[in-house]
Amino acid sequence: MHTLPSHAMRPLCLNPSLCSSRFPFFSFSIPIFHKFKNNPTIYKKSQKGPPFFSIRCCGSGSVTAKPSWELRRNRAAVQEPDEKVVALRQLFTKPGIGIDAYIIPSQDAHQSEFIAECYMRRAYISGFTGSAGTAIVTKDKAALWTDGRYFLQAEKQLNSSWKLMRAGNFGVPQVSEWLNDVLAPGGRVGIDPFLFSYDAAEELKEVISKKNLELVYLYDLNLVDEIWKESRTKPPNKPIRVHDLKYAGIDVVSKLSSLRAELVAAGSSAIVISMLDEVAWLLNLRGSDVPHSPVMYAYLIVEVDAAKLFVDDSKVTSEVMYHLKKAGVELRPYDSILSEIRRLAAEGAHLWLDTSSVNAAIVETYKAACDKYLMNRGSRGKTKNKQYFESDSLPVGPSGVYMQSPVSLAKALKNPSELEGMQNSHLRDAAALAQFWCWLEEEIHKNVKLTEVDLADKLLEFRSKQDGFLDTSFDTISGSGANGAIIHYTPEAESCSVVDPNKLFLLDSGAQYVDGTTDITRTVHFGEPTAREKECFTRVLKGHIALDEAVFPENTPGFVLDAFARSALWKIGLDYRHGTGHGVGAALNVHEGPQSISFRYGNVTPLQKGMIVSNEPGYYEDHAFGIRIEVQSHSAISVCS
């Protein structure tokens, strides 16, 4: 692989159960095969795509770049939760509801990694503000699941009416197992079907059906929203902007045309795009609805002869309106998505739905409408005449095409303009980092006491002076000594450490610029590292270089190369428990699929020319130090030679 001239960084999105930074075998220094224990968990189908990238900190409701402690302070203002749980339970028996339990996940309706504050329902109901967690309220219990990163925080934030479920700990049941355990057979489990991908809802439904529990989709209201009411922040309504063609490289008409060709080839007549970065990429638009990702809340439906953007029109400027009109994209209210789905089914549309990301509300609505169509068909005779009905090869009546969204791969294969924007933004980002490291070295030599948060804030200050800077691309991981071993560490102003010049310091950070997105990690020492630290750093660097220098056949999936990054560590019985590389969006999400470089070998997406992927091996010694070295790489000599 050939790296971009500048760089960026952040740890691979991890399965929460894998957050332990050190394997049991890490203490064996003799390279013997049979001493290795606890192989990394196999990548599971249900973890593919967005969920794989969706467990990081969700940031705050604001999208303006502010020092991170300020954002965090806003989030911490929570009410006394008991009343809320009581109020929620009172809704269980209302007409049309009739449930025995209600699940409140962390997700928004688009499986986003970073979500707007008004959708942080799990944080509101439980008081726990960490990025990952699931709350369940039954008629007499309230429980919250989170992973090892957040046990301490959750203990502090949950009041006595909540039980903390330490996910991954021995004997702690999964959400579905727990439901099977605490509810009586025949019980009804309510969910907001917008907040679960169809695949996730189906999986849950199947498991709880074993105990004869029923999953109930409450389409019309979210019970948390019902009690949240006036204290709830309004949905974000910052204006959408056009992403300049000089950065986007391909105009919207061309992108829609390519997509339509794929629809026809797949035997479908329309597609629902629900991932926010896919909508933004396809329409060359950018938004400010969530922190860290330049996206706006919207669905997009592309038919062979039409396209409709479902979005709050208060965000649509006249420039955006004109931009969309030129590409033949009509506007529809965000909330009218389901009625449009029903209309399409009634017209016999063959809808392409990526059930790993499209929410259960949309998929179930379509399926129900298809069933209705077929029932009515006999009596009503012929349906409306739509062009995709004239083909003999398509099935009669609506039927879904359930495959991965084609936008995912198209977006991952960067065009020359996107690559240029990524290179330029990385150059400016590297300049800010150089200023930062220079400043830091001087401060340390002057014996100035600086905390981890001070450093994150100072780095933001340097970055924000760069042209085109918009936001951080994730919460900065600034970890001194033992904190560097916490893979997802985010320092808090009240509790973070002073940076110790005699310990390793790990800095994983990135930014959103108008032309590109960065993600870079460096691990440094301000004095003399120990022999152990030197050896581990050298082996991480060797792995980084081995992956960087890898040459491999076309169509090789990323996991084939993963071992190159680990081999030097394996030789002395060490490893790191996260993936080695993730895709990075071009002025879009800092984590994107479909490619990855990981020990999770379920992802067989080939690495292809034009893809950008991070290269970030690491090593973590609990309670001692953490090492990670990350740049973004681009696999094509033609661009980066």
Next chain:
Amino acid sequence: MHTLPSHAMRPLCLNPSLCSSRFPFFSFSIPIFHKFKNNPTIYKKSQKGPPFFSIRCCGSGSVTAKPSWELRRNRAAVQEPDEKVVALRQLFTKPGIGIDAYIIPSQDAHQSEFIAECYMRRAYISGFTGSAGTAIVTKDKAALWTDGRYFLQAEKQLNSSWKLMRAGNFGVPQVSEWLNDVLAPGGRVGIDPFLFSYDAAEELKEVISKKNLELVYLYDLNLVDEIWKESRTKPPNKPIRVHDLKYAGIDVVSKLSSLRAELVAAGSSAIVISMLDEVAWLLNLRGSDVPHSPVMYAYLIVEVDAAKLFVDDSKVTSEVMYHLKKAGVELRPYDSILSEIRRLAAEGAHLWLDTSSVNAAIVETYKAACDKYLMNRGSRGKTKNKQYFESDSLPVGPSGVYMQSPVSLAKALKNPSELEGMQNSHLRDAAALAQFWCWLEEEIHKNVKLTEVDLADKLLEFRSKQDGFLDTSFDTISGSGANGAIIHYTPEAESCSVVDPNKLFLLDSGAQYVDGTTDITRTVHFGEPTAREKECFTRVLKGHIALDEAVFPENTPGFVLDAFARSALWKIGLDYRHGTGHGVGAALNVHEGPQSISFRYGNVTPLQKGMIVSNEPGYYEDHAFGIRIEVQSHSAISVCS
């Protein structure tokens, strides 16, 4: 990995479609990522296990170690095939048959890699004697499929009534596609259900059902056998011998006891073992029924309280009889397997069947008997009282447990006695090879003209002088210059080359000893290799060493390590189109599962302590030279340090 002190070799069993020794991109010498084309085919489920290892030369009907040209001469004596095809067709319309086509595969009833001459029905009916091929006779057509290794041979051996189907060539349909094409809807396709694994038959059935063709199982007679009659050799009947406990390491009672514990854990009450090496390994017996593998034709059924060996009792010596009796194993006629299956189903047995290897006759018989049991149950009330019926946890009535045979993994994890036998036999084998190379160097220096077959025969002579030598473990691959680039090359006395001292010479060979099995490849030059040959050899050797030195976490599947063996070749745009390592039996089959080291990442079997696996990267330049360097490795320092 830590290698055994001596070594052995043979190319990885390849998918016939992968036999081309060179990728299109091999001519690119600049290491650029996007020039790589034609990634190796992904390992498919249907290729798992035995079929993966079953496409090599099937050898001859004799099991005595003879020079290979002598064996080959016997095989070539074929009759005029037209009469046979006519006679076969006449059987199509007989009562109880009524078919429109008959498929004659290469397999025996046990999915063996090497089969006895009397089961070489495809060779008999078609005249084509290569190891891999499928013949189909319809009422007006006769076609034979084989792969690129055998196109020339098949052209010579097939007469005009046969059409050669060059599998893998552009536009050549697969067997099932061809049937769908040439038969009228409603047509009946006959097979001998003993000669197809259940999975293979089901796959075929599904594909041809799309054209409304029916797969007809002819249990009672094999149509080829019907016309073969007196000219057919008798089934092998060489005596079975006891495999000494000092080599086997674990006695039969202990092995059966472990197996029974696995049966109970899996909720089954009996298992059918049909792989010949599994039967031999479980019972500490060895046979001489097929070339190259020390096995005997037999099925074994192990119940929780009984065990029955289905074998021709003329092969059972009194010593073997006593040995079996001690372990509680009863004898049954080989041909009575189906009636025993019916009996077990009628008793309500939960039969463990590995449908990837157990033949369709057995599985279908069991399924039909289960259905019958359930139909009769209402009227007959309770079934016979069998101990596995008393458990509440088992389903009522017989039901199959369809999983990989547990014997496969148990056999792969060698015990200390087996490892010792493997080491000892490798030492003796290495001595024979040293004698051979020494002799060869002298002959070459004396300018003696020697053919590739001369060398194979001389090597056999040296090996046969070693203690405990029994047979070659596969047909020796002895290839000079361009012949070395033919991955499955087997020299023939009539057509082989004289070994050219100015070209690379590739020798891949192995032997069966009483205590172990070997498989080793060396590539040598007798003068001055070209710069290109040196560079390629060095890169193959670097790959071999990289894999040999790999240290990796427990539970790592072999494919994770495969890239280590290729990386040095990839750097200059080269690759080899076969796997890197296969399991090797301990005084058993030279190719065994379940582990492998391959780019085919469908095989997720972890490499484990005690497994023996070959390490054999290569490089093949068409019409020029071939390079392969192979030893057997054993992944545990505790044994091989």
